Amino acid sequence: MSATYDLTTDVGKVRRDIADRDIATAHFTDAELQSFVDEGGSVKAGAGLALIAWAAELGRGDEMVDVGNWKGDRRDVCAKMMKLANVYFEMVGYRPGVTPTLLSANMDWTPAVAVERELQEDLND
Secondary structure: OOOOOOOOOHHHHHHHHHOOOOHHHOOOOHHHHHHHHHHHOOHHHHHHHHHHHHHHHHOOOOOEEEEOOEEEEHHHHHHHHHHHHHHHHHHHOOOOOOOOOHHHOOOOOOHHHHHHHHHHHHHHO
16 A cells, blocks of 8 residues: 655545544545546546545444544534535536436336336337
């Protein structure tokens, strides 16, 4: 795992913003942080994306955690990380993509509906 803390780089600035500065126990590699910067298009958006990823990982349990200078139960720490991620996104006007959910999709595949869909596709061709 390669981790550096150099404030002249985008990766170093993201580490500063997400409090992942102790290289001996760094949570993310430099490559992971760079991928967040690349995806978000800026240091602040990259920091927000990193916080979301970190919060998603932390949210898998319910015991007490100690992350950077945040201490508390996992839900509380995750909520604080998500709130800070949104602050960073608002700073640069970044809006993470929204993935459609199965709840919003029409999943009715009964035989009558399937035949109707195929008929509609044939008519549209």
